[in-house]
Structures are given as structure tokens and as C-alpha cells.
Amino acid sequence: MTDPRLTATGDPDAPPGIGWDVIDLPGAPFTVARLSVAPGCTTPIDSHAVTEVWVVARGSGELRYDGAAGIRLTEGDAVRFVPPRTHQLVNDGTETMVVHSVYWLDAR
Template sequence: MTRPRRIAYRSPERHDSGMVIEEAAPAAQDERWPFKTARFEVPPGRTSELDVHDVAELWMVRTGTGTVASGSTRLDVGPGEMVYFAGRVPHQITNTGTEPLRLFSVWWTSTGPAA
């Protein structure tokens, strides 16, 4: 890709937890990106599905507050904060606030050591 392009989101994917995910949908010629992205939302009082995968992932909190659970670790997060997960690390988030918890996610194949 040699010039900036607008990237659309795919149709929203709704989960039983109430979470809604929209993955970025790059044009076919851009499919070789070294990462993928999505935005997602968790309603107040709800918890996302437990997620575990081979790729590394970074969550960036846009709005709302929540608690990230990963193994025995619990982290309270709010707007502007980020959380990193190495590949194969189970993780999920609970919305602890009264407004929708909105996050942006970036994931990529991890070739380095788990951190």
C-alpha cells in the first residue's frame, strides 16, 4: 500500500454475551498487512467470552471502565489505557461501569518470546 486509504469495518458480529465486534475489512490488495484490527463493545455489567489464540494482541480502551482477567491476573482499565496479551494467553474483560465499554484491538503473529 503506497497511499492512505479509508478502511471500512465488516458487519457487526453479535455474541451471546452482548459483545459486538466489527473487524476491519481491508481491500484485497491490502490483505498482506502484518496485523488485523477490530473495534468491540461490551455492555454494562457483561463479560466478553474467554478468548485464547496463537496471536499476540493489544487492547486499547476508548470509553468506559472494566476489569481484564487473564489467568490469575486482574487489571482495572479505563479510557486511554492499553493491555497486551502474548499468544496463547486466555483473556476476557468485564464492563464494570454504567456505559458501554468500547475497545480497539490489534493482533498479529507473535514471533518473539511470551512476555
């Protein structure tokens, strides 16, 4: 039987308290990653040319999107980022936030 587990590669340049693990999916037209944000930590402001969807798997925090703050995210929430708008996540909770990300380059 073949082992179906996938390999994740962490970002060694991620700031302290932030984990960014990209999952290897050879040939897929999209990328999957896992973001973890420790309590009291904030991700760097991000902006890119890809469309991105987040699904919050654990924890809660505040999303700063396109210069606005105050969007509360909790477990089970899903959000979509349209390029090139900025986004940033603040973990103001007591547990590590875990977010699953799927992103792709739109062929518009």
C-alpha cells in the same frame, strides 16, 4: 478524491451485548478490530496464537488475565496479551466500553 474510510465486518456469532468488528486492511501484516461491551456484559474467555494489544477508547471495566482478576482498565489504558494466555473483559461500569484491538502472529 478517493474515500479513505475502511469497512468493518461484525461478528454475527458474538454474544448479546458484545460487538466485535474486524476492519478490512488488505495486505496488512496485522488485524485491527473494535470491541464493544455493553454495561453488565462479559466477553467470553479468549485465548489464541496471536499477540494482541488493546487500547481502551471509552468506558471502564475489569480485565481477567491469565486466570487472575482485578486488573482495572479505564479510558486510555493499553494492554498486551501474550499467546496463549487467556483474557476476558467485564464491563461493570455504566457506559459501553469501546476497545481497539490490533493483533498479529509473531514470527518467533
